Amino acid sequence: MTKTAFDLIVVGGGPGGYVAAIRGAQLGLSVALVERSELGGICLNWGCIPTKALLHSATVLRACREAAHYGVAGAGEARPDLAAMVARSRKVAGRLGQGVAHLMKKNGVTVYAASARLAGAGKLALDNGATLSAPHIVLATGARARELPALPVGERIWAYRQALVPAEIPKSLLVVGAGAIGAEFASFYRAVGSEVTLIDMTAEILPQEDADISQLARKAFEKQGIRVLTQCAVKASSPTATGVKVVLDQQGKQSELEVERVIVAAGIVGNVENLGLERTRVKVEKTHIITDGLCRTDEPGVYAIGDVAGAPWLAHKASHEAVLCVEAIAGKPAHPIDPLRIPACTYSYPQVASIGMTEARARERAGRTGGEIRVGRFTFAGNGKAIAMGEDQGLVKTVFDAKSGELLGAHIIHPEASELITGYGVAASLEATEEDLMHTVFAHPTLSETLHESVLSAFGRALHA
Incomplete structure (x- = not known):
């Protein structure tokens, strides 16, 4: 039985x-x-x-x-x-x-x-x-996946399932939603040859990330040839002989865009x-x-x-x-x-990874409590391993409580960001202070040295910046 x-x-x-x-x-x-x-x-x-x-x-x-x-x-x-x-x-x-x-x-x-x-x-x-x-x-x-009335999923308008098993590479593609999923699909399809337009209703792509990181991601995407439109929404769509025509509304200004396919990545x-x-x-x-x-x-x-x-x-x-x-x-x-101790990763090119508070959120909290923060930045252009790899574009940004030395947030943009963020995750879980991180010995040459340098930067001690 x-x-x-x-x-x-x-x-x-x-x-x-x-x-x-x-x-x-x-x-x-x-x-x-x-x-x-x-x-x-x-x-x-x-x-x-x-x-x-x-x-x-x-x-x-x-x-x-x-x-x-x-x-x-x-x-x-x-x-x-x-x-x-x-x-x-x-x-x-x-x-x-x-x-x-x-x-x-x-x-x-x-x-x-x-x-x-x-x-x-x-x-x-x-x-x-x-x-x-x-x-x-x-x-x-x-x-x-969240469904949008203006974009009914079908043969030419895709959700993630259809986007994962395409029969052919679309010559032109609109990705609706510039969060992690949308950014990843935009990166993949651009790499294989699609002309990609990436839009989001918010003021910046990857809106949950620190503003500095989001802006760097946008520049990197645009350098690859991805067209990025923010504060932009789809008002309507209709089929054409070869694809889909969409009506875009960007801050009250409407325009039309015709593409072969659309990917809807507008949340869940x-x-x-x-x-x-x-x-x-x-x-x-x-x-x-x-x-x-x-x-x-x-x-x-x-x-x-x-x-x-x-x-x-x-x-x-x-x-x-x-x-x-x-x-x-x-x-x-x-x-x-x-x-605040859960890392988030976006596997676009370049990758974006973060844990804890953005600088804006940390400053807002400090303003309410009368505290102060310290912010460190270190670019991969100053890291020997990154230069040797040919991947020297990117940033590590750290945010600390100035008085206690608590790590409030860490933000990385780089092709290996998702692997690097765990270092800060362990530090946050162990309640490591800036002093603990400064005294940690990082192997050389490694990308992880950037984690150390960003902490040093926050307290005016960066060695290679």
């Missing part, structure tokens, strides 16, 4: 859900995981991983085209093989999906391929007719429908489930983690929430996650 009673049931098999299932099993709980589609969720199958595979193909293509600069002859005629790039991206996603399935089996997690909805205290009804029960139910149902909405929440005390605000610091909802025994529980919408935030949530369920010490 198939088991239907568990200690813990997780709904959703993405980076939050499957990690919650694994941690629960490690702690000795009997665990079931319910996933209606693909293990690994959107991140592994249609988001984080396949996009990075495509972006790495673009990096290799870019390196081949610039090979002569490094004394390598014969590679300058490199051209994109789109079908091979897409096939490799799907293969990478498939391999990791199989890996998640293996981890479920290895940890003794029972997996149900079904949709689920809450059906009373401690009960879940599956769409295959089964009913499961557990005293603890974790909702990790993720999110989906939480997957809260058809979960049976209406019969519970669970509160939903702007399509996201409200939780406390330990991921508990207002309904006893029901928890929510990851994208469905709100910003920041990051896979590593979901995984971290999964662990703390399940450890709290198991009676282990657990501490609420601090949003």
Whole structure:
């Protein structure tokens, strides 16, 4: 007889859900995981991983085209093989999906391929007719792309799924939304030859980032040939013989743009429908489930983690929430996650990575509290490893509390930014001060020396600036 009673049931098999299932099993709980589609969720199958595979193909293509600069002859005629790039991206996603399935089996997690909805205290009804029960139910149902009425997704107007498996490279492309997803798609398609226009309703691209970084990113994008329009929105669209005509509104001035394809990357909405929440005390605000610091909802025994529980919408935030949530369920010490210690990365070219407060936010806080901040800047043009790599454009910016030496924020723009930001993440988690960072010995020659120099700069001690 198939088991239907568990200690813990997780709904959703993405980076939050499957990690919650694994941690629960490690702690000795009997665990079931319910996933209606693909293990690994959107991140592994249609988001984080396949996009990075495509972006790495673009990096290799870019390196081949610039090979002569490094004394390598014969590679300058490199051209994109789109079908091979897409096939490799799907293969990478498939391999990791199989890996998640293996981890479920290895940890003794029972997996149900079904949709689920809450059906009373401690009960879940599956769409295959089964009913499961557990005293603890974790909702990790993720999110989906926000739809725009003016841009209905179809053959010529793409969301992320269609953009990941193109049949051919569009000659011209409009990317709507200049956050992380939009910036990444703009970078990839420009690298493979599309004429790209990137627009956003805000005053700058990557609007969540520090202003200095956003401005440098815009300059880098425009240098690559990406047309960037800010404070710009799409008012209407219509099909043409070869693509899509859109009406743009930029600060009240309207214009028309005709492109072969459009990618909509205008944010996400939480997957809260058809979960049976209406019969519970669970509160939903702007399509996201409200939780406390330990991921508990207002309904006893029901928890929510990851994208469905709100910003920041990051896979590593979901995984971290999964662990703390399940450890709290198991009676282990657990501490609420601090949003200011969650790094954010954009894998465009160049990459952008950050943690903590922007300079503007830190100054605003200092103004309220009567404090002061110190800001450090160090460009990669002063770093030996960056010069040797031929990647000497970029900036490391740090923000400190002037009195306590607390690291309030760190911001990096460089092709290796996503790998570098973890250094500051560790420092923030350990509550390292500027003195601790100054006394840390950084290996030479490495890109990480820029992290050290930016800290020194904040306190008037930069050595190579």
